[in-house]
């Protein structure tokens with residue numbers, strides 16, 4: 083009798099490890115059956131069969147249905163019922179179930195095995211004709227929809243009509259005669275649309291149902307879902323054939339869904355809903371409002387108790403929070419499905435830590451399960467998940483977090499209103515350095531132009547401010563103070579909200595949930611720090627960010643971008659004067675004014691990071707970034723001319739005009755065809771040595787001051803954009819001279835380092851030479867990616883990159899996820915050659931990739947010493963670095979898969 087089956091497996095023959103073969107639902111039904119839980123018996127058609135079906139151009143595999151009917155015979159004897167035969171007809175459900183959960187994407191048919199004869203037998207057997215015909219009409223409806231492809235709405239409409247005629251509100255108030263009448267109409271519907279009868283032959287029913295479930299793998303919504311979740315189309319679905327249990331037999335019956343813990347808070351309470359006298363998907367369908375599970379305790383105390391015990395057992399068994407489907411038939415509990423439950427970020431942390439506390443998980447497992455994306459959500463304010471939103475448009479999600487406030491259209495107004503205690507959102511077509519005070523004052527920034535590295539985006543991310551940029555659907559009229567989109571107008575002072583994690587722009591104010599570092603997150607981070615070997619630094623440009631970074635656990639500052647210090651409203655004019663100076667003397671004078679300011683900046687940073695390294699990068703961007711843009715100047719010029727400045731020489735307007743013209747000449751002379759590859763970074767420092775000298779002097783003066791106050795300073799000076807060792811050699815000499823000059827006899831007490839960004843491919847290739855002059859390498863992977871691919875990021879992201887990713891020409895946006903295959907080669911090569919010259923050379927990544935979990939794992943794998951990311955991503959990076967280490971040490975190679983599947987399961 084026990085013939086080896088090729089395509090089917092009884093529940094008791096399988097187990098949870100056979101997910102790939104049995105699908106998630108089938109594997110878990112098997113596992114629960116083995117564990118002795120009350121699962122209605124049945125069997126699973128494997129995903130192999132589905133793959134075979136598609137391989138043979140949609141033909142059921144040879145021998146499949148023979149095996150199915152053989153297994154069905156076993157099921158009949160187990161249940162003491164016969165399929166399609168009175169007086170005790172066996173009914174089954176035919177359920178889809180893929181490897182990765184795809185909730186609601188595929189189809190399931192209940193009550194297969196009913197026909198005009200067996201329905202009478204069921205009525206007789208249960209002494210409940212209404213129930214029997216309710217089951218039958220459900221079957222015909224689902225069958226018509228799933229097998230014959232008739233729109234579900236058509237059936238629903240008939241049902242509504244019938245209830246109206248009979249003067250009843252609820253399905254449960256329809257009697258047997260009503261269901262019989264509905265069945266007539268359903269049959270007619272099927273005849274009309276499918277041009278055939280509903281099959282009375284139950285074996286034909288089963289065959290068609292199995293095939294329809296296979297087919298549902300390929301329906302459009304399933305295809306879209308797979309694409310979004312990166313599930314391979316080739317995987318196929320399993321089909322579960324399971325003996326029916328009935329929650330619709332009366333008031334001592336019901337069906338529901340429970341989570342073993344609250345999925346939004348993680349609290350350990352049974353959480354869920356149920357309906358009495360209902361079948362299958364009535365709970366989620368929304369036709370009746372389900373009741374909270376707590377009420378089941380009063381109504382069916384024994385069942386509730388059993389459910390609690392089962393929840394506990396399942397959670398321990400699967401070592402994770404479970405999402406469970408159950409049905410109660412005349413007081414008896416059955417479990418129909420279990421899977422790892424989806425949960426909020428907060429719940430996820432709490433559940434992980436709580437499961438360690440009760441000994442279900444080890445700390446290592448809890449850390450491995452933490453989802454970096456969840457951390458990102460936790461550390462920024464978010465929109466309350468139940469908020470109703472009036473979404474106006476969607477732009478680029480440039481800096482995570484949500485913000486709400488009154489729309490303002492210029493930086494000065496933003497500053498003024500914020501000073502009077504108002505919350506504002508700065509709305510600009512695009513932002514320029516001059517808007518910085520507005521950005522600072524605003525809750526968040528919204529622009530209609532610019533990509534993920536546009537000024538607004540970079541600045542906002544650095545400040546941890548929410549930002550949506552490049553939202554091209556918005557028409558922004560600064561003069562009128564309006565923002566319009568699709569016929570809607572938002573005026574200055576109206577409330578708008580943005581969600582920087584999704585790019586949504588929302589009309590009105592929304593309820594925000596504050597970011598919080600919960601006790602559970604702290605605990606996970608403490609564990610992560612024990613496990614990881616790679617350091618996590620922060621990119622920070624001011625003492626406030628530095629303190630924040632430290633609070634989040636940064637072990638130093640990996641990148642301080644000094645240009646951000648030049649952009650404040652009181653400094654920008656001095657910086658501009660420096661740039662406009664016609665002579666070296668003029669330039670020196672302006673630099674002389676900047677020196678004490680820079681000195682104070684560095685002083686603040688060193689004090690905030692007392693005892694930890696601080697890497698200061700000398701000025702990087704081309705000078706024209708500090709000047710207004712040409713269009714603006716031209717507009718001003720036109721205005722002045724119109725005001726008649728020309729005719730009245732000597733008037734104030736005339737001298738203004740002269741100044742303006744001088745500025746325009748300078749802007750023109752600094753104009754570059756391709757600024758990314760132009761005069762910036764060390765090239766600037768070499769041609770205008772006095773700028774770098776001023777910065778170096780400020781660094782060492784601050785060091786001297788801090789040391790005198792007992793602050794432990796660990797300074798690093800970083801030279802950007804080096805491509806040839808000679809550039810670095812020259813600038814290193816300058817730094818050393820300055821150190822000597824400022825520190826004098828204190829010099830030997832300061833172990834400062836001089837290093838370089840590796841961001842030009844030539845620097846990576848000649849790293850062996852460059853290391854002769856560098857104490858450390860900091861990979862500037864943003865620029866390195868631009869130059870390796872030959873993409874200018876703003877142009878690429880604005881134009882072709884998303885099309886490339888959509889069409890799978892690239893696996894991901896290389897500015898978000900490090901291109902390990904290409905850019906990675908340069909990094910590995912540079913580390914190897916650099917360390918050959920200088921053993922133990924410190925190396926890390928300070929580009930945006932330093933905050934991306936996948937890239938962090940790679941950095942760990944190739945032996946980098948640290949990653950540096952924005953303060954808000956520091957906790958995420960700590961977890962990701964620990965995960966990388968744990969995955970690596972578990973068992974090389976295979977372990978990464980195991981951990982990935984663990985994470986994948988946790989995510990489902």
Ligand code: ADP
Pocket residue numbers: 122174175176177178185186187188189190192324325326327328361362363407408409418419
């Ligand atoms: P989905 O994957 O869309 O949840 P399911 O296969 O889980 O589809 O089934 C849909 C509904 O039918 C669920 O509520 C499930 O509990 C119920 N159901 C499935 N099989 C049976 C059965 N044999 N007896 C009773 N209810 C069932």
Ligand code: MG
Pocket residue numbers: 407419
């Ligand atoms: Mg289900």
Ligand code: MG
Pocket residue numbers: 702802839841862864865
């Ligand atoms: Mg760079």
